Amino acid sequence: MTRLQIKATKRVVAAASTLLQAYIPNDKRGRAGSAMNTVITLASVVSMGLSDMLGDALGVRQVFYLSGLITVFSGLLAAILMRSPAPADARPGFAVNFPDHP
DSSP, rough: OOOHHHHHHHHHHHHHHOOOOOSSOOGGGGHHHHHHHHHHHHHHHHHHHHHOOOOOOHHHHHHHHHHHHHHHHHHHHHHHHOOOOOOGGGOOOOOOOOOOOO
């Protein structure tokens, strides 16, 4: 992994850990954290294997282009999906219940 990838991964894990602590009840936080770490580790292992196979099949440059496209698409999707929801009264029949936090 490059330094940039390591920095980006650390920031994503830090943000996910913060969200996990904010929204998961205390008695389930350990299980949720373990599940999150398992998924991150599994995704890392699978991505390394896939990138090796794709690099052999398509060439390294094409794998980087594909990785860039996936990153841009994921960023756009996250920007769309993570917008702040409109107030519940602005959308009839739809209510968002977020836990109250100090």
